[in-house]
Each structure stands twice: as structure tokens, then as C-alpha cells.
Amino acid sequence: MVDLSLRLNPVTLDRLKAGLRLTAPDIKSSHRVEALARALGFSTNAELRVRLSAGAVGPCPINPEAFRLYLADHGFNAPPSVILRAVAHAITLGAMDRDERLHLWGWGCGRPERGSGGAWETPYQHYDRFLRYREELTSIRVAEQVLRAIALLSRVPATRTIRPDTDSYRLKHIAENFPCAYPGGEALGPGYVANGPLIVAAIHLGFVYKTGRDRDGWEWPNVTFNMSQKHLLELDIACRPNGARAQARRRKLEPRRYGSLWPRLHAA
Numbered sequence: 001m002v003d004l005s006l007r008l009n010p011v012t013l014d015r016l017k018a019g020l021r022l023t024a025p026d027i028k029s030s031h032r033v034e035a036l037a038r039a040l041g042f043s044t045n046a047e048l049r050v051r052l053s054a055g056a057v058g059p060c061p062i063n064p065e066a067f068r069l070y071l072a073d074h075g076f077n078a079p080p081s082v083i084l085r086a087v088a089h090a091i092t093l094g095a096m097d098r099d100e101r102l103h104l105w106g107w108g109c110g111r112p113e114r115g116s117g118g119a120w121e122t123p124y125q126h127y128d129r130f131l132r133y134r135e136e137l138t139s140i141r142v143a144e145q146v147l148r149a150i151a152l153l154s155r156v157p158a159t160r161t162i163r164p165d166t167d168s169y170r171l172k173h174i175a176e177n178f179p180c181a182y183p184g185g186e187a188l189g190p191g192y193v194a195n196g197p198l199i200v201a202a203i204h205l206g207f208v209y210k211t212g213r214d215r216d217g218w219e220w221p222n223v224t225f226n227m228s229q230k231h232l233l234e235l236d237i238a239c240r241p242n243g244a245r246a247q248a249r250r251r252k253l254e255p256r257r258y259g260s261l262w263p264r265l266h267a268a
Contacts, residue, residue, distance in 0.1 A: 002154035004087050007058035008040065013048075015093050019086030022140040027076050039067035039083050062087050064183050080182045081144075088143035088150075095200040096137060101219070103133035104142065106168065106195035107211055108219025137196050148189040149201030151180035155235065157228045162210045166225045166232065172198040174232070177239035195221060202227075 006012060020032045027035075033045045040060045042048040051057050064080035071078040101108050109130045112121040121129065136142075152175040172193045180189040202209060202225055209223040237246040 002151050004062040004084065004091075004150070005059040006040075006062065006087060006090065007056060008048075008052060008060055009056045010052060012090055012094065013052065015090040016086055019089035019140065019143070020083070022089070023082045023085045023143075024076075024078060027071065027078065031071060031074050031076065035067045035070040035078070036083070038070045039063050041066075079186055080184055081186055081188075084147060084182060085140065085143040088146040089138075089140055091204045092137060092142060092146055092197070092200050095203040096134070098203060101211070102137065102196060102199060103130065104136040104194050104196040105133055106221030107199060107223050108221060110221050111214070111216070111218040133196075137200075142194070142197050144188065144191065145193045145197035146200050146204075148178065148180060148191055148193050149175045149198045150204065151175075151189065152178040152235065152239075153198075153201050153205050153207070153227075156231045158207055159226045159228055162208070162224050162226050163229050164224070165229050166227045167222050168195055168198050168202075168209075168224070169222045170236075171225075171227075171232070174236050174239050175201075178235070179239075199223060 006016075016036060017033060020027075020036060021029075024032055037043070037045040037048040039062055040048060041063065042051070062083065064083050067083040068078050068080065096102055099107070109126060112126045113129070114120055115125075149172070153171070172195050175189070175193040175198055177190050182188050199209065207225045207227060209225050211223050212220040214220050233245060236243060237249060240246060
């Protein structure tokens, strides 16, 4: 699992606390906030609040072990997933603040859809569906998807420009197959990753992206990034050994492997 850090301000702190209420509802509030302060590198919650009163703080590295140890001393079991899911929740809400078109299934309103009766959505229904998709992205259940995507994309260098073949829909499939774990070994991936959480992870890691429209002018849900195609290809092949790109590489390498025997083997 990659190390996470957050720039703190009062809004982010409130979101972290709200996330912990969802990931650790059985832990007393006073213990949660004190453990959170330790995870953020402060000795007490009071010290954290004093620092925040002077302005934004950070970026603060997240220390799941400090969080766990404080709660263990007070009789609570809190694996790293408790704090890291809350952090991912805050990261998601921050990304949504930055881009009002971001939702669970990607970016933008997309094309209108037909209802169960076959009629096309009205503009109001179309927009209501977009708002539902936005709301779905705020669910704490999405946090692990964001963490899986961060674990993958943290291995990819940024490039100066937006690169082709960095489509978010392709990358989310790589992230779904990427083996990763929380600190301490608790399983995190492989597991499902939607398009929106992949974009959230990229935003958090500082990548820039380009949006688009389809041939009819509707907003396209997938975006492309300033990411190294070479590194993505290697990750794709490693994560999906039977995928199209892995098979293409094997076909390319077969003539080199068999040398002068290849024409006869291929003919047979």
C-alpha cells in the first residue's frame, strides 16, 4: 500500500472525522479524534486544533500504526483499513470539490438513456441521474476503490503532456487486477474499481487529465492523463497476463525465441 498524505484545513478535518464515524462507529468519539490526531503526526487533538487555527497544515503523512496503537491502548481494535478508508473518503470529497462533473461512473452527464418504457429521459431526469451518480461517489463503500487505484497509480510516473492510451476506463481495469494490501497485510486488491474512483485517485496523486465528448457532442465519461504509457503497459501485462496486450507481446517475442525455426513452426 502506498503512503498517503493530506493537506489539512478545517473542512478536511471534519471530513476525516465524518469518515471515521462510518468506518469506526463502535469507537467513542473522543478516542477517535485523539487517535486521528496521532495518525496525522500530532501529540494530541488539542495541538492539532491549535495548529489548524493558524492556517492550513501539511501535507501531513498518514500514520495508521500510530492510530492503531492509541486505540489499542484504550481497548479498541482498529486495523489500518479503518483510518485509510476515512482518508480515502476525504480525498474523494476533495476531488469532487475540484471538479463538479465528477461522479461514480466517470466524468460528465453523458448521453441521455431510455427508461424501462422505452422513452428517452427528459433533461430534468437526465440531470437527476447525474446528481445520483455524484451522490454515489460520496459513499464510504467507494473508499477502498480509491485506495486500490492509488496503489496502482502511485507506480506510474507523470509525463509533461496528456498521453494517448491512458484512458481511465482501461486503467480502472488494470487497477481491478492489481494485487495490493493494507499495511499489516490485510487484503485490499484485486477488487472492483469504478471509473470515478480511478479519476479521484489520479487527481489526488497530482495527475492532470483531459475530458472529451462523443461524436454527437455529449460529455464522454472517460478521461485521459499525463501518465507514462511504458509503465502502464508493463503494469497492464503484469496484472492481466492473459489480456490483449500481454498476448500481443508474447506473439511479438515468439519469432525471437525460436529464431530460424520460427517459419516452420508457424507453418505447422
